[in-house]
Amino acid sequence: MSELRIPGATPVAGPTAIQVARDREDVVIGDEIVRHRLSSRVVHWVVAVFFFGALLTGMPIWSPVFGWMATLFGGLSVCRWLHAWLGVAFAAAVVVMFFIWVRDMVFDKNDRKFNVIEYLRFSDREDPNVGKYNAGQKFFFWMVAGTGLLILLTGIVLWWPSSFSQPLRSISILVHDLCFIGFFAAIVGHIYLGTAAEPGTFHSMTRGTVTRPWAKLHHPRWYRDVTGDRS
Amino acid sequence: MGALQNLEIRRSSATLRGGGTGLRKLPVVSKYIDTSICIGCKACEIACQEWNDLPLSKTEQTGTYQTQPTMSANYWNLIQFREVDAPEHGLSWLLRKDQCMHCDEPGCLEACPAPGAIVQYVNGIVDVDPERCIGCGLCETGCPFDVPRYAVGTNKMAKCTLCVDRVSVGLEPACIKACPTGCLQFGDKASLLQVAEHRVQQLKEGGFTQASVYDPKGVGGTGVITILKYGDKPEWYGLPRDPKVPTTVSVWKRIIHPLGFVAMAAAIFGAIGHFMAFGPKKPKDTSRETGGEV
Numbered sequence: 001m002s003e004l005r006i007p008g009a010t011p012v013a014g015p016t017a018i019q020v021a022r023d024r025e026d027v028v029i030g031d032e033i034v035r036h037r038l039s040s041r042v043v044h045w046v047v048a049v050f051f052f053g054a055l056l057t058g059m060p061i062w063s064p065v066f067g068w069m070a071t072l073f074g075g076l077s078v079c080r081w082l083h084a085w086l087g088v089a090f091a092a093a094v095v096v097m098f099f100i101w102v103r104d105m106v107f108d109k110n111d112r113k114f115n116v117i118e119y120l121r122f123s124d125r126e127d128p129n130v131g132k133y134n135a136g137q138k139f140f141f142w143m144v145a146g147t148g149l150l151i152l153l154t155g156i157v158l159w160w161p162s163s164f165s166q167p168l169r170s171i172s173i174l175v176h177d178l179c180f181i182g183f184f185a186a187i188v189g190h191i192y193l194g195t196a197a198e199p200g201t202f203h204s205m206t207r208g209t210v211t212r213p214w215a216k217l218h219h220p221r222w223y224r225d226v227t228g229d230r231s
Numbered sequence: 232m233g234a235l236q237n238l239e240i241r242r243s244s245a246t247l248r249g250g251g252t253g254l255r256k257l258p259v260v261s262k263y264i265d266t267s268i269c270i271g272c273k274a275c276e277i278a279c280q281e282w283n284d285l286p287l288s289k290t291e292q293t294g295t296y297q298t299q300p301t302m303s304a305n306y307w308n309l310i311q312f313r314e315v316d317a318p319e320h321g322l323s324w325l326l327r328k329d330q331c332m333h334c335d336e337p338g339c340l341e342a343c344p345a346p347g348a349i350v351q352y353v354n355g356i357v358d359v360d361p362e363r364c365i366g367c368g369l370c371e372t373g374c375p376f377d378v379p380r381y382a383v384g385t386n387k388m389a390k391c392t393l394c395v396d397r398v399s400v401g402l403e404p405a406c407i408k409a410c411p412t413g414c415l416q417f418g419d420k421a422s423l424l425q426v427a428e429h430r431v432q433q434l435k436e437g438g439f440t441q442a443s444v445y446d447p448k449g450v451g452g453t454g455v456i457t458i459l460k461y462g463d464k465p466e467w468y469g470l471p472r473d474p475k476v477p478t479t480v481s482v483w484k485r486i487i488h489p490l491g492f493v494a495m496a497a498a499i500f501g502a503i504g505h506f507m508a509f510g511p512k513k514p515k516d517t518s519r520e521t522g523g524e525v
Binding site: 061062063064065067076077079080120121122158160161162166169170171173174177178180181184185188189192196197198199200211213214216217218 | 245246247342344345346365366367368369371372381477478479480482483487488490491492494495497498499501502505506509510511512513514515
């Protein structure tokens with residue numbers, strides 16, 4: 001535990017938030033609360049990299065409008081080969097992510113009160129019983145898990161078309177397509193809410209920590225549980 | 232084969248604009264196959280192998296007069312053999328030349344995601360450009376005749392080209408050239424359909440009352456017209472009764488694709504619009520409320 005020695009500053013003893021965030025979460029360090037430990041963050045970004053890899057190699061196969069994306073990877077033939085492997089890597093990473101987060105993502109009674117329209121109005125009246133994840137985040141988690149499974153299974157059929165029957169291949173094309181469109185729309189929302197819409201959130205996925213006011217605003221029950229602050 | 236053939240292209244796979252100029256017109260060509268006088272000599276199979284420089288495949292004895300169990304990436308033309316017990320005519324050997332049907336509305340072309348990998352020339356020939364083919368296999372799902380085959384190793388699709396390299400310089404396809412009985416003919420489709428009608432008439436007079444020309448409308452007609460003695464039983468010849476591009480492929484390309492673009496745009500503009508309408512959600516600046524005390 002290094003001690004900060006900045007001339008004129010009060011020496012701070014003990015570990016910094018970033019050090020604590022390497023292997024622990026849900027702990028308060030000064031003004032910050034560790035929300036995601038390092039392993040969760042790494043897995044999240046591994047999923048993200050494979051997701052965008054699979055997305056960018058899949059879209060030029062989906063439509064010639066996105067043909068330019070194929071150039072990034074060395075052509076459409078490369079995409080056809082790479083897309084399948086990136087898809088498998090994505091699915092594998094999602095499995096790890098699933099087990100990291102599944103316990104936190106079980107819907108509870110309070111989640112029934114969640115109204116997505118009301119939530120998106122960004123009114124100040126936040127439900128005081130929202131825990132570490134709100135119902136929307138939980139829904140997103142299960143959507144990724146379910147759609148991820150579907151897109152993997154249909155992708156396997158499309159990978160080796162000659163090994164599967166015509167009806168199964170036809171259905172797989174449609175389902176794979178719908179999963180992709182769903183994923184695309186969901187990822188736009190996910191990125192938007194995680195960056196511009198809710199400042200401070202992105203930091204929780206990079207350095208692992210959020211500020212006390214952020215936690216109190218977005219996840220009041222989690223804030224109370226972690227800090228013991230009932231005010 | 233693409234531009235090498237010096238033929239104008241009518242349609243091109245995965246091409247939104249510019250898949251054909253619509254400048255030149257050529258008569259639609261067709262193969263004519265009279266299954267009633269095919270003697271099963273396989274001259275057309277060998278001619279196809281030779282002209283297209285395909286490695287000769289070892290024949291496989293399956294207990295019938297058929298050289299291979301099925302077509303392959305190196306075997307584009309196969310005389311299929313079937314034995315049927317026709318109620319009125321007794322035991323019958325049915326020989327049918329199997330190859331790409333060169334559909335007027337090709338399902339393979341519609342399903343193909345690689346720009347220009349499958350093209351349809353103005354004369355109706357459907358051709359595949361192996362350089363542009365990405366080996367995804369989607370054409371197999373689009374084809375109602377189970378024609379596309381894939382090269383071992385590269386996974387490139389291969390099929391009958393209707394000898395477009397010969398046709399474009401005024402020659403007939405190799406299989407037609409080799410046929411000793413006149414069972415195979417080649418020409419512009421409109422005239423061949425008249426020949427076919429005449430032949431069907433003869434067959435009907437000869438007692439085959441169900442004889443007909445197989446030129447299925449579900450795929451807009453085919454560039455291979457086949458005369459069947461038992462026209463009411465195309466499945467006896469291994470032909471689908473009413474082939475069409477699978478509904479799923481059409482739904483996918485014509486409905487889901489446009490809707491997909493709308494959904495993607497809606498998501499992006501929705502996020503931008505939401506930001507402008509509801510702004511960021513961030514903690515209130517508590518320091519101001521409490522008079523500077525944090």
